[in-house]
Amino acid sequence: MTPALRGRCHNGKMGRVGYDALLWLSFGGPxxxxxxMPFLENVTRGRGVPRERLLEVSEHYQHFGGVSPINRLNRDAIAAVEAKLASEGLDLPVYFGNRNWKPMAExxxxxxxxxxxxxALVFPTSAYGGYSACRQYDEDIVRIREALGAGxxxxxKLRQFFDHPLFVAAFADAVKEALVKVPGARVVFTAHSVPTSADNNAxxxxEGGNRYSKQIHEAARLVALEAGVAEYDVVWQxxxxxxxxxxxxxxxVDHIxxxxxxxxxxVVVCPVGFVSDHLEVIWDLDNEAAERAEEHGMAFARAGTPDTDPRFAELVVELVREHVENAPARKLSRFPAAGCTxxxxxxxxxxxxxxKRPAKA
Ligand SMILES: CC1=C(CCC(=O)O)c2cc3nc(cc4[nH]c(cc5[nH]c(cc1n2)c(C)c5CCC(=O)O)c(CCC(=O)O)c4C)C(CCC(=O)O)=C3C
Ligand SMILES: [Fe+2]
Incomplete structure (x- = not known):
């Protein structure tokens, strides 16, 4: 191994080091x-998720012909990043690999x-810290390198970007757009729930724990501020x-x-915990939450996610520039943004x- 590469986030600290590629590391979907079912078995292997929950979730996927939009969304976002890199004269081919489904990162x-x-640099498709949003991607990196062996x-890995001005601005505009559809709506931010034990360890x-939920609250606060929203809630899905x-x-759904x-x-629901409209966003929000609002006769709009905003490609290229030319790390909060290792x-x-998870669900 190149000795100069040793260390944690060596952003700029060892002079210029070159990178040959960018690996876009995501979750994957059928x-x-x-x-x-094979996808769900990959996701939940050894994680104590009850069988009934798996069958229920498989119904959500089958509702869309068994196709999650996540791979298509990743491919579209990658195309935008490739175009942006090329237009800025950065010669960095982008490769796509997933944790749970084809193309497998291995x-x-x-x-x-x-x-x-x-x-290579690695862009994980999550803006946050915590086990599921950060450390598990580190485990992926260890696993895929071990699978390949010597050489x-x-x-x-690029850093967490939950408070990056471009991430916040894209969400803020999405919230403003949704508020045009439902003027005066209550704004509700959502993120993927995790076991409280996992959040306590984040x-x-x-630091005393809860890095994931604290970062989610901070991102929500920044988006609300930029969108001019005074009152809002943060809930989970x-x-x-x-x-x-x-x-x-x-x-x-209970919050509605x-x-x-x-x-x-x-209500306007903003999925601030995610970067794209993948299946959990369209099922849990556009179906379940929207339906519950309708049952109550409430108006409902869902704010979009940043991956389709041109600022998202800009954001990824900025994170790359932090490494290839020691560009400053732009952050809107004083919260730690780790993840770069x-x-x-x-x-x-x-x-x-x-x-530690229960041995048996
Ligand atoms: C924090 C977090 C993110 C955000 C960070 C990030 O984006 O990485 C995220 C993203 C996603 N989660 C996804 C899908 C699933 N997550 C599951 C299960 C779980 N997620 C968890 C947490 C998170 N998940 C946890 C603690 C579990 C319990 C089991 C375990 O500890 O691992 C299950 C199992 C079935 C079930 O839902 O019970 C599925 C199918 C998809 C793809 C959707 C698509 O196909 O479009 C995406 C982007
Ligand atoms: Fe998940």
Whole structure:
């Protein structure tokens, strides 16, 4: 290994180091009815998600012909990033690989190595810290490099970007657009729920935990500020564990009931915890939450996600520039934005440690 690459986020600290490629590392999703169950089995292997929950989730996918939009959305976003890189004269081929479905990141890394890539940046499709949003992508990096063995490219993961001005601006405009459809609506931010034990472990132990939920609250505050929204809520969606295990609450659907009971007549939901309109966004929000609002006679609009905004490609290129030319890291908050490490190292000792899961669901 190149000694100069040792260390954590070596952004600018060791002079210029070159990169041969960018690996776009995402979650993956099925692209046909027969792919749904094998995909779900990959996602939940060893994670104590009850079988009934899997069958229920597979129905959500089958409702869309077994096709999650996530791969298409990633391919579109990659095309935009490639165009942006090219227009700025940055010669960095982009490769696409997933944790749970084809193209599997193991195969992508093998392809990269065969093409002569020795050192690559990695863009994980999550803006946040926490086990599921950050550390699990580090585990992916360790796994795919081990699968390849000696000669695996060095992989430097890009940092968390939940408070990047371009991320915040894209969401703020989406909220403003949704508010045009439902003027005066209550704005509700949502993010993927996680077990409270996982959120308690999020961040380095010295920080006292909850890095994920704190960053979600901070992103919501920044988006609301930029959109000129004075009052808003932060709630959670898509919980999947067994009922006796506590997850972050309230759930978006229960929250709509509560807002209705308080006399609120319109809601705008902003999925600030995600970068794209993948299946959990369109099912849990556009179906379940929208339906509940309709039952209460409430007006409902959902704000879009940033990946289709031209500023998203700009954001990715800016994160790349932090490495290739020591560009300043733009941040709107003083919250830590970690995530940038070499070859899947954790951000700090015991950062976002995975929680022991029940052996049997
Ligand atoms: C924090 C977080 C993000 C945001 C950060 C990031 O984006 O990475 C995220 C994203 C996503 N989650 C997704 C899908 C699923 N997540 C599941 C299960 C779980 N997610 C969790 C957390 C998160 N998940 C957790 C703690 C579990 C429990 C099991 C475990 O500890 O691993 C399950 C299992 C079935 C079920 O829902 O029970 C599915 C199918 C898709 C793809 C959707 C598509 O196909 O378009 C995406 C982008
Ligand atoms: Fe998930």
């Amino acid at each position: 692209e046909g009815p027969d792919e749904v 195969d992508t890394l093998a392809e990269m190595a065969a093409a002569g890539v020795r050192r 695996a490219p060095d992989l430097v 961040g380095p132990p010295s 898509s919980r999947s564990g067994p009922p006796q295990v506590p997850w972050l609450e309230p759930d978006i 009931d509560a807002l209705h009971a308080d006399g609120v007549t319109g 070499l070859n899947g190292e954790p951000c700090a000792i015991a950062c976002c440690e995975p929680v």
